[in-house]
Amino acid sequence: MRKKIYFIVNLISQKKFIRLKKEISNQASKYNVDFEILRSTYRGHALVLAGKAIDEKAYAVVACGGDGTINEIARVLIDKKTPLGIIPMGSGNGIAGHFGIPSNLSDAINVIFSDYRTKMDVGFFDKKIFLGNLGFGLESIFIKNYNEKGLHGFFAYCIALFKSIKGFIYPKFKIEWQLNEMVLRPLVLLISNLNQQGYNFTLTPNAKSNDGNLDMVYIKKINIFQILKLLIFVIQRKEIPFNEVHRLSFSKMRITNLKGGSIEYEIDGEFFETNKKSLEIRVFNEKLSLIVSES
Known part of the structure; x- marks a missing residue:
């Protein structure tokens, strides 16, 4: 079965979305990987979409947005083998910065398909x-x-x-x-x-x-x-x-x-x-x- 990666995109302009889709398509073809792009349209929506990706046996789930979007998606992936990927498209992008994930769109997508993994700790407060x-x-x-x-x-x-x-x-x-x-x-x-x-x-x-x-x-x-x-x-x-x-x-x-x-x-x-x-x-x-x- 071919790998399928789900990209969950927070609200961005149509111009940015078209560029993102083109870059993903180019690299997915190169690595022979299937993909699906889902658009988050409200607070909490990314969490729902990440659940859908897991139900459909996603190989990886990628957050395309800022730290808030990354957090939403991560909630679904705690204690699961399915990894979280990050394409930084927010303002500060602190999480991506810590892990050295490039701000350049093409380079960040290349990181996803290169599939180098690590484990990270998770903090908990007020549920x-x-x-x-x-x-x-x-x-x-x-x-x-x-x-x-x-x-x-x-x-x-x-x-x-x-x-x-x-x-x-x-x-x-x-x-x-x-x-x-x-x-x-x-x-x-x-x-x-x-x-x-x-x-x-x-x-x-x-x-x-x-x-x-x-x-x-x-x-x-x-x-x-x-x-x-x-x-x-x-x-x-x-x-x-x-x-x-x-x-x-x-x-x-x-x-x-x-x-x-x-x-x-x-x-x-x-x-x-x-x-x-x-x-x-x-x-x-x-x-x-x-x-x-x-x-």
């Missing part, structure tokens, strides 16, 4: 998975503002970030891990499975995707001038020389909201909130098979 990042504080408000604007690209990121800084109200959490506990009022509380957060920016440069741990960075309250200096260091991918920046790694942690109201958070570029007071964050080792660049 959801995260492949890349789980963020609280400024990170979550930034994602909320970015998604509300309906704009995309680096300039839209900058607008959303400065709006978030201007109106930011500090949350208050207690975290507990490995017989330790700490009370935090974070500007940033970011938990990551990967070494970048998009656009090649990183707050967790040493994170590994298959070590059974999550990397956490906690940034205390700092003034606007320190925030601007922090952004410069992040953009330049330099170590942040602030006493207000703390790091740790863990496999399981409990986070408790001490301020009242909801907990606002982001997962892989999508904003959520919950009224639960206390929740567990944990990682499960090598739960997802992934097609990546061999280099």
Whole structure:
């Protein structure tokens, strides 16, 4: 039986879709592989389409979109032999960046058909998975503002970030891990499975995707001038020389909201909130098979 690869495409322009289809067709013919392209048209649709692909015995399921689309499709592929492929077509493309998947369309499709695989860990929080990042504080408000604007690209990121800084109200959490506990009022509380957060920016440069741990960075309250200096260091991918920046790694942690109201958070570029007071964050080792660049 010939291999059949399913490509699930998030909303893109018709021009981009035609180019994508042509590139896939050319390389599928070269590798003698069948393919089907499915278009996701609403939030959660990619998850349904990935289920259809699995039911039809897909050889691989490829996410053509950003980190949110990748996350949706990955939910269906947890603990399955069928691998997840990625063609980065979002804004920041942090997940693809961590694994060295090219932003060039033709090169990214070639990675899929080359079929080099690895296993990656998967984080869990509030009955959801995260492949890349789980963020609280400024990170979550930034994602909320970015998604509300309906704009995309680096300039839209900058607008959303400065709006978030201007109106930011500090949350208050207690975290507990490995017989330790700490009370935090974070500007940033970011938990990551990967070494970048998009656009090649990183707050967790040493994170590994298959070590059974999550990397956490906690940034205390700092003034606007320190925030601007922090952004410069992040953009330049330099170590942040602030006493207000703390790091740790863990496999399981409990986070408790001490301020009242909801907990606002982001997962892989999508904003959520919950009224639960206390929740567990944990990682499960090598739960997802992934097609990546061999280099």
